[in-house]
Amino acid sequence: MYKIDFNNPIHIHFIGIGGISMSGLAKILLSEGFTVSGSDSHSSALTDELTGDGCLVSVPQSAGNITNDIDLVVYTAAIHPDNPEFKAAKEAGLPMLTRAELLGQIMTMYKNAINIAGTHGKTTTTSMVSEILLAANMDPTISVGGILNSIGGNTRVGGNKYFVAEACEYTNSFLSFNPTMNIILNVKEDHLDFFKDIDDIRHSFKLFTEKLPSDGTLIINTDIDNYEYFYQDTDCEVITFGSDPAKSMYSASDITYDELGRCTYSLLINGEKADTITLGVPGLHNVYNSLAAIAAARKLSVDMEHIKAGLSNFKGTNRRFEKKGTFNGVTVIDDYAHHPDEIRATLSSAAHYPHNNVWVVFQPHTYSRTKLLFNEFADALSHADKVVLAKIYAARETDTLGISSADLCEKIKSLGKECVYIDNFEDIEKYLLKNCINGDLLITMGAGDVYQIGEDLLK
Secondary structure: OOOOOOOOOOOOEOOOOOOHHHHHHHHHHHHHHOEEEEEEOOHHHHHHHHHOOEEEOOOOOOOOOOOOOOOEEOOOOOOOOOOOOHHHHHHOOEEEHHHHHHHHHHOOOOOOEEEOOOOOOHHHHHHHHHHHEEEEEEEOOOEEEEEEHHEEEEEEEEOOOOOEEEEEEEEEEHHHOOEEEEEOOOOOOOOOOOOOOOHHHHHHHHHHHHHHOOOOOOEOOOOOHHHHHHHOOOEEEEEEEOOOOOOEEEEEEEEEOOOOOEEEEEEOOOOOEEEEEEEEEEOOHHHHHHHHHHHHHHHOOOOHHHHHHHHHHHOOOOOOEEEEEEEEOOOEEEOOOHHHHHHHHHHHHHOOEEEEOEEEOOOOOOOHHHHOOOOHHEEEEEEEOOEOOOEEEOOOOOOOOOOOHHHHHHHHHOOOOOEEOOOHHHHHHHHHHHHOOOOOOOEEEEEOOHHHHHHHHHH
16 A cells, blocks of 8 residues: 655545535645645535635546646545546556545544544544534544534634544444544444445454554444444453443433433433533434543543533534524424434434424435335334435445335334325425425435525525
């Protein structure tokens, strides 16, 4: 693998520079004096920002963008071998790195590389850790998978002592990283178009743990089945959190909710009350995300006042129970949930939020996930009062695997829940305008473009 010498900046070209993670890495390299160029299929706010920072961005992608002054090419997992720039770089014999390999090398520049992993909760917990370090004036460099308003985007370029990064397991990306601290929030079935089964996923997270050096730290949720498996062959420090105070160093008790579903709880450290924590985001699941963030912050010697301030300051990232506005007295929330556990967590949050009926407009994400977790999706969605299903968002897939949203609709109705399937956004919007009433809560949900429905209604 090509190794970057960060003391000798070169010209690096990004294929797919408009992606939220790629654009962030480009910004970090620009701050280190590298010449950065890149391309994407279309312009966006992220590519416009990069242009303003001095990056040469080309739209669309073409072989001509691979010029002879480029020293290294970086590409995402979404780039296919028949991409014109990928092919041109290969033919030119240029060194190439994946996005994950570049991120792993960037981590080596920092004294503390904090990686937050898990099937879900990564973006929120990464943001919580970031807010705490910002509150403590520790000048972190941040790479998060969502827009964090306090840093005005998805990336913050700070000092070289703390790097906080979201670590995704898909295609084993996080196995290219070089962490000093790993947080594992949960390990569940997902991305089954890549992983064979849950055992394959667990093995990947075990390898992720084994990336830690002997003086590194693992922070892990004791609610994970057989959580000891992940660190049994390592000699790193292990810090635990979870719902059971008997086996978790960090846990919570006396959990209460305010009028918007935000939690206040007693922080327990080794079973003893240490403080009272108030969160700025709703949902019981965020209590456990915050426990992981607290454990990381205390390991990094942050005092409790700054920890409490950071958690209170954190009001959420985009597409994580994000209030978008109201129409006709109906509150619109948008949420990225695309896994049954995430749907349950979001609907649990909604239960503590002001509402008459809870409507969910759900856009399943990928045929493989929908097929393999079919019954779990139906059960999770049945906790809403009324469900509207959009077409499955294919993302990277082309084979329907014989599954559709119409099938999921019939399953949900068999559970006694009101559900309709409407195959286009315009008709979904007309249906909601006709049927949602003053005081209802409408949640657009999914990892695709379902958020557009709520935005159109608010117009």
